[in-house]
Amino acid sequence: MRFIIIYSLTFCLLLLSCKSEERKQPIDYPTIDIFLESKRVVAGHELLFRFRSQAYIEGQVVFEGVWGQLVQDKILQKGDNDIIISPAINTKTGLASIYFTSDTFRTERVYVEILPGPSASAIPIYTGPKSIWIDGIQRSMIAAIPIDTFGNALAEQTKVRFNSRTINSKTLRAFEKSKHMIAPYTFYSDKKANDYLVGVSGDGFQAMEQTVSSVPFLPRTLLLDLVQHIPYADDRQFTSLRTRPIRDRAGNVLPDGTLIEFYIHSDKGTISKYKSFTIDGVASVSIKNPSYETVWEIKASLAASYFSNTIKLFYGKAIKDLRYSFDSSSKILTVGPLISYLGQLVSNETQVYCNGSFGTLQEGTEKGKAIFELKDYFRDGEGINIKIMVGDHEKELRLK
Amino acid sequence: MTKGHLLYRMLRYVTLTAAILLLLIICARVLGHFESQYSSDSQHIDASYFEKSMDHCTWEVDSYQGFQLSRYQKNEINKAYVSALDFLYTRKARTLGLESEHVQDDLLERCPFLENESVDIDGVHLSHNLSLLFISDDKNLISLSDKGALLKTRTSYKAGGISFHDVSRDYEVVMRLTDGRWKMTNIRISKERSPIKSKSSTAFDSDLGPGINYYPAENPWRLFWAEYDSSTTVSDMRLIKELGYKHIRFFIPFEETGGASPTDIFLENLQHFVSTARAEGIHLVPTLFDFPVGFSLDKYRDYAQHLHVICTALGGFDNIVLWDLKNEPDIDFNYHKKEDVLAFLQFAALQLRDCLPDAALTISWAHPAEAHQLQEYVDVISYHHYDPNLSVQEGIELVKSSVKGEKPLYVSEFGKSSFTGLAFWRDGIAQQKQHNTSFITVMEAENIHYALWCLYDYEVAPTNVFGIKPWIRFPQKYFGLVDTSGTLK
Numbered sequence: 001m002r003f004i005i006i007y008s009l010t011f012c013l014l015l016l017s018c019k020s021e022e023r024k025q026p027i028d029y030p031t032i033d034i035f036l037e038s039k040r041v042v043a044g045h046e047l048l049f050r051f052r053s054q055a056y057i058e059g060q061v062v063f064e065g066v067w068g069q070l071v072q073d074k075i076l077q078k079g080d081n082d083i084i085i086s087p088a089i090n091t092k093t094g095l096a097s098i099y100f101t102s103d104t105f106r107t108e109r110v111y112v113e114i115l116p117g118p119s120a121s122a123i124p125i126y127t128g129p130k131s132i133w134i135d136g137i138q139r140s141m142i143a144a145i146p147i148d149t150f151g152n153a154l155a156e157q158t159k160v161r162f163n164s165r166t167i168n169s170k171t172l173r174a175f176e177k178s179k180h181m182i183a184p185y186t187f188y189s190d191k192k193a194n195d196y197l198v199g200v201s202g203d204g205f206q207a208m209e210q211t212v213s214s215v216p217f218l219p220r221t222l223l224l225d226l227v228q229h230i231p232y233a234d235d236r237q238f239t240s241l242r243t244r245p246i247r248d249r250a251g252n253v254l255p256d257g258t259l260i261e262f263y264i265h266s267d268k269g270t271i272s273k274y275k276s277f278t279i280d281g282v283a284s285v286s287i288k289n290p291s292y293e294t295v296w297e298i299k300a301s302l303a304a305s306y307f308s309n310t311i312k313l314f315y316g317k318a319i320k321d322l323r324y325s326f327d328s329s330s331k332i333l334t335v336g337p338l339i340s341y342l343g344q345l346v347s348n349e350t351q352v353y354c355n356g357s358f359g360t361l362q363e364g365t366e367k368g369k370a371i372f373e374l375k376d377y378f379r380d381g382e383g384i385n386i387k388i389m390v391g392d393h394e395k396e397l398r399l400k
Numbered sequence: 401m402t403k404g405h406l407l408y409r410m411l412r413y414v415t416l417t418a419a420i421l422l423l424l425i426i427c428a429r430v431l432g433h434f435e436s437q438y439s440s441d442s443q444h445i446d447a448s449y450f451e452k453s454m455d456h457c458t459w460e461v462d463s464y465q466g467f468q469l470s471r472y473q474k475n476e477i478n479k480a481y482v483s484a485l486d487f488l489y490t491r492k493a494r495t496l497g498l499e500s501e502h503v504q505d506d507l508l509e510r511c512p513f514l515e516n517e518s519v520d521i522d523g524v525h526l527s528h529n530l531s532l533l534f535i536s537d538d539k540n541l542i543s544l545s546d547k548g549a550l551l552k553t554r555t556s557y558k559a560g561g562i563s564f565h566d567v568s569r570d571y572e573v574v575m576r577l578t579d580g581r582w583k584m585t586n587i588r589i590s591k592e593r594s595p596i597k598s599k600s601s602t603a604f605d606s607d608l609g610p611g612i613n614y615y616p617a618e619n620p621w622r623l624f625w626a627e628y629d630s631s632t633t634v635s636d637m638r639l640i641k642e643l644g645y646k647h648i649r650f651f652i653p654f655e656e657t658g659g660a661s662p663t664d665i666f667l668e669n670l671q672h673f674v675s676t677a678r679a680e681g682i683h684l685v686p687t688l689f690d691f692p693v694g695f696s697l698d699k700y701r702d703y704a705q706h707l708h709v710i711c712t713a714l715g716g717f718d719n720i721v722l723w724d725l726k727n728e729p730d731i732d733f734n735y736h737k738k739e740d741v742l743a744f745l746q747f748a749a750l751q752l753r754d755c756l757p758d759a760a761l762t763i764s765w766a767h768p769a770e771a772h773q774l775q776e777y778v779d780v781i782s783y784h785h786y787d788p789n790l791s792v793q794e795g796i797e798l799v800k801s802s803v804k805g806e807k808p809l810y811v812s813e814f815g816k817s818s819f820t821g822l823a824f825w826r827d828g829i830a831q832q833k834q835h836n837t838s839f840i841t842v843m844e845a846e847n848i849h850y851a852l853w854c855l856y857d858y859e860v861a862p863t864n865v866f867g868i869k870p871w872i873r874f875p876q877k878y879f880g881l882v883d884t885s886g887t888l889k
Contacts, residue, residue: 060519066571066589068489071516094572094588101519103561111592124585126576128538141537145574145586151506153574153586180533180543181574181586 032057032076032100034110043117043150047085049098049110051076059102065092065114076100090114093152116148116155119205123147127198131213134248138189140212143182144200153181160185160202166194166214189214192252215255220247224300224308227284232341233392234318235291243300243308245281253281258302262287265297292392293317319346322393328400331378335388336369356386374399456701457482460547461531467539469532480575480582481544482525488587489523489551504576504585523553524697526704539577546571550595554697554743562739564746568595604760604779604808606721608683609646610840611851613813617882620858621865622656622691628669630676637680640855643881647683649812649851651690651727652710660702662709671713678719685812685851686714687724687764689748691865695732695740703744704751711755722780723752723759724812728766730773742774749777764812768795772802780849784813785839792842808849814839815853817875818889828878829889856880857889 035050051061053076061083063070070089074081083098090096093116097109125144132138142162146154160183165171169190176183187196194214200207227240241262246254260283262274276283283300290296294315300308318341325334333354338346345368352370354361358377363370370390377384383400457478462469469477480502487500488508500508527550534543547570555563570591575582616636619627640648650673657666677684688710693699714720725748732741749761762780765771768790771783781803785795792814799809816835818828836852843850857880861873883889 060516062519062521066488066587069521071519071521073516073518092588094590095592096589097592101555101557101563103557103559106555106563106565109567109592126536126541128536128540139537143536143541147586151586152588180545180572182534182541182543184534184536186537 032107034098034100034107036110036112039111040113040115041090042115043091043093043148043152044087045090045117046087047090047112049083049085051081051083051100053078053081057100057102059100061098061100063089063096063098064109065096066094067092074100091117091150091152093148093150116150116152118149119154119158119203120147120149120151121205123200123202123205123207125200125207125210127210127212130211131215132189134189134191134194134214134252139186140189140196141184141186142198142200142210142212143184144176144178144202144207145182146178146202146205154178156180158183158202160200163199163201164196166190166196168194187212220251222246222300222302222306222308224298224311226311226313229313230289231314231316232318233290233293233315234340235289236347237289238286239289239298239313240284240286241298241300241311242284243278243282246278246283246302247281254278254302256280258283261301261304263299263301265299266294290315291318316341317392319391319393322388322390322395324388324395324397326397326399331373331375331399333372333374333386333388333399334369335363335372335390336365338365338368338370338390350390353389354386355389356384358384456526456704457528457530459530459532461533464532464535467535469535473539477542477544477575477582478528478530481530481546481573481584482528484575484584485525485549485571485587488584489525501581502583504583507585507587518558520556521553522556522697523551524700526550526552526700533572541574541576542582544571544573544575545590546573548595552697552700552747554740562737564739564743566595568593601776602758602760602779604722606683606760607646608685608721608810608849608851610644611647611649611683611685611812611849612640612643612645612881613851613854614640614648614650615854615856615858617856617858617880617884617886620856621862622653624651625653625657625666625669628666628673630669630672633673633676636855637676637682639882641680641682645682645852647685647721647851648677649685649687649724651687653690654688654693654703654706655691657706660705662706662713667709667713670710674714674717674720678717681719683719683721684717685722685724685762686710686720687727687812688752689726693744695736695744700744700747703748707748707751708755711752711759715756721760722810723756723761724782725749725752725761725763725778727764728784729763730766730770745774746777749774762810762812764810768798769802771799775803775805775807778807780808780810782810782812784853785811786814792839796842796846796848809846810849810851811843812851813853814850815879817878818857819875819878821871821874832878832889852881853879855882857883859884 031054033052035052037048041047055078057076059074059076061072061074063085074083093114095111096114097111099109100107123144123146125142127140127142129140132140144160146158146160148154156178158178160176160178162174162176162185163171164187174185176185196212196214198210198212200210223244224241225244227242229239230237243260246258248254256277256279258278260276260278262276262285263270264272264287274285274287276285296313296315297310298313299310320339320341322338323336326332335352338350340346346365348366349364352363352365354372356377361372363372374384383398385396385398387394387396459474462474484500484502487503527548529547529549531545531547532542533545535541549569549571551567551569553565555565569589572588572590573584574586576585614636615621615624616629616632618632652670657663674684688707689703693703725745729741729745745763752759752761760779762778762782763774765773765783767787768783768785771781775781781799783799785792787795796809816832818832820826820828840850858877861876863873866873866876881889
């Protein structure tokens with residue numbers, strides 16, 4: 001009897017140890033099937049995966065989405081093993097996958113589609129441009145991204161309501177459906193300067209109110225007047241011009257700060273562009289006179305689309321005559337007195353140039369005269385050829 | 401002097417000599433460690449981590465309702481999108497606390513992320529195929545799709561294993577331009593599948609004929625392309641032809657030629673080299689990615705771009721009969737994880753097949769025992785034979801026994817140095833000739849392709865290639881058929 005008991009006990013122990021050995025001994029390539037309760041789960045809900053393993057195995061469960069991976073160490077027992085992804089983790093929509101891996105093998109991925117959760121109470125919207133011109137063809141867009149409470153875009157075709165109105169108009173209502181995560185609403189500018197108020201809402205969500213300013217644009221006329229003009233090629237003088245008050249077709253004065261450009265054309269084409277901004281609808285500009293005899297044509301422009309009348313300006317020679325004298329003993333060349341357009345002496349420091357084989361010398365005038373000492377440039381018995389220049393006057397000389 | 405004294409003195413000298421030798425070996429090892437070309441590529445992330453080349457981004461649709469994205473806009477979007485996607489996916493960046501200027505803060509906050517020490521998963525997107533789905537009127541908000549983005553992941557287990565996996569994904573993304581930067585505000589995966597597999601092999605039936613490895617005499621190894629001389633190429637090609645060689649194996653390093661963006665001057669020289677060979681009727685075997693390169697995933701995009709540029713430059717030359725993906729990658733096993741090296745080679749092979757579907761590929765293993773590696777990815781089994789303890793016949797048998805199927809064999813390097821060291825009484829040149837002749841006789845009898853190492857002896861065997869150990873470096877100078885004075889040995 002004792003022998004039977006001992007034999008039975010030993011047999012049981014052997015069985016147990018075999019079972020225990022089987023449980024603890026991992027095998028390299030077990031078959032693991034992964035089951036899902038549903039192929040589609042809403043974000044913010046618990047995700048339950050059932051791993052059916054043929055054997056005990058240690059490894060990691062990897063849950064992967066666009067955001068990267070979540071790795072959990074896991075021991076799979078033979079049979080069914082439930083893996084739960086908590087609602088706090090299951091927050092990103094789109095395709096996610098799960099697999100089991102160890103350093104010797106990896107199961108196939110099993111995919112689950114995470115659907116958006118309940119819509120957020122406030123959704124992001126993007127508006128642009130924030131101001132549009134009142135020409136009736138300019139447009140602005142409000143793009144709403146309907147999202148759930150986790151920030152995921154809601155399902156495609158989510159309906160978004162756009163209510164827009166100006167102060168004096170009725171409310172306009174429009175519906176747009178989201179596509180590629182975005183629901184865009186486009187509207188066009190009015191004929192009068194106004195602010196548009198746009199409200200965005202939907203099934204359980206709203207967005208911050210948006211304002212789009214409709215500002216005056218198209219000018220009815222753009223007229224340019226000459227204010228001051230000294231018709232000589234004297235670059236110490238200025239020519240002043242200004243526009244008449246610029247109004248749009250509705251009679252609104254253009255807003256302060258509207259950019260007006262002034263183009264200067266000569267026989268060489270467009271030679272310069274000045275910029276000015278309107279104040280009370282008027283833009284002014286002061287342009288330095290040219291230093292050479294020429295004819296300018298000036299016109300103003302708004303946004304390179306609307307042009308004013310052209311003003312033609314003549315700039316005559318500023319210096320009536322180019323006089324000089326030369327002292328052959330001291331080799332001093334005196335240029336001047338230089339007489340200007342009203343019979344007066346040119347102002348001090350008017351620059352005079354003397355150009356020769358030695359290079360270019362430059363002197364400023366004093367009481368209408370500029371003096372050049374040239375004795376260093378003469379060789380015995382030989383003369384030199386020079387050219388003197390002031391403003392647009394030139395004269396070539398041979399000095400001995 | 402007694403016999404005891406003599407023994408004592410001899411013992412003292414032997415001990416002293418042994419100590420000096422030991423010291424020398426230790427010094428060489430220490431210096432070698434710092435100077436070895438095979439340094440393990442670091443895993444750290446620097447500021448340039450996300451500033452990679454963007455050639456892997458293509459645009460299927462770049463217009464929306466009449467508006468066309470400019471090249472500049474596409475480039476800016478590419479950079480931001482790739483950077484944001486990498487940032488979201490890459491554990492390293494996020495565990496290091498790096499910030500991304502291309503991911504909107506609240507998107508990042510919403511993404512779950514937990515550390516795990518058992519497994520490290522790294523990933524890189526190797527291709528993107530973008531389509532513009534929406535752009536707002538003010539051009540500050542866009543919606544994109546990225547179909548078939550190829551994601552390669554590397555899973556490293558604490559227990560030691562490493563595995564690589566590829567998936568192809570479709571993404572849908574919303575990005576917004578804020579303060580001059582595109583930021584990702586929403587993203588989701590819409591589809592995921594296994595990537596389409598490239599063509600796996602090409603039948604190789606060319607007759608390579610006798611071949612020789614080539615570097616010019618004056619500027620070998622790393623100096624070859626840096627100091628390329630077209631007149632030297634012309635005269636060397638003639639010499640090679642006169643010597644009866646039908647093909648040349650030559651080397652294209654990665655870093656030295658411009659890395660991800662090979663330089664124009666290099667490409668010009670490369671085309672000159674190949675066209676000169678073609679004019680002489682010589683076939684070529686370019687060996688890519690020469691000298692050690694890193695094998696971490698973040699470098700893959702650069703490698704793909706490098707490969708693409710080289711293939712584009714050389715794709716039209718019919719005298720390139722075989723592409724060698726890497727020289728002696730099994731030596732890299734000593735310095736990198738073997739799995740990383742093999743994964744890189746698989747990647748390079750698939751990339752090359754994408755660029756040149758009909759090209760024949762090989763990988764030149766340093767040891768016959770490794771020649772079976774990745775045999776399913778190559779068309780020709782290639783290895784080097786320098787082992788004095790292994791006869792040529794034994795080497796061939798070893799390779800044949802480990803390789804499945806009937807792929808042709810190519811001994812892409814063999815040879816013997818005529819350097820005799822202190823054994824000045826030996827005739828190194830005669831031994832070299834005899835070694836090469838007997839080797840060639842066996843290979844021709846076995847119908848095996850081969851390329852001798854090499855055309856020239858060199859004045860210098862650079863330390864940045866061979867390290868500082870003189871007993872390794874000096875023999876390297878005397879493997880050539882032509883000595884340093886220009887005379888045929």
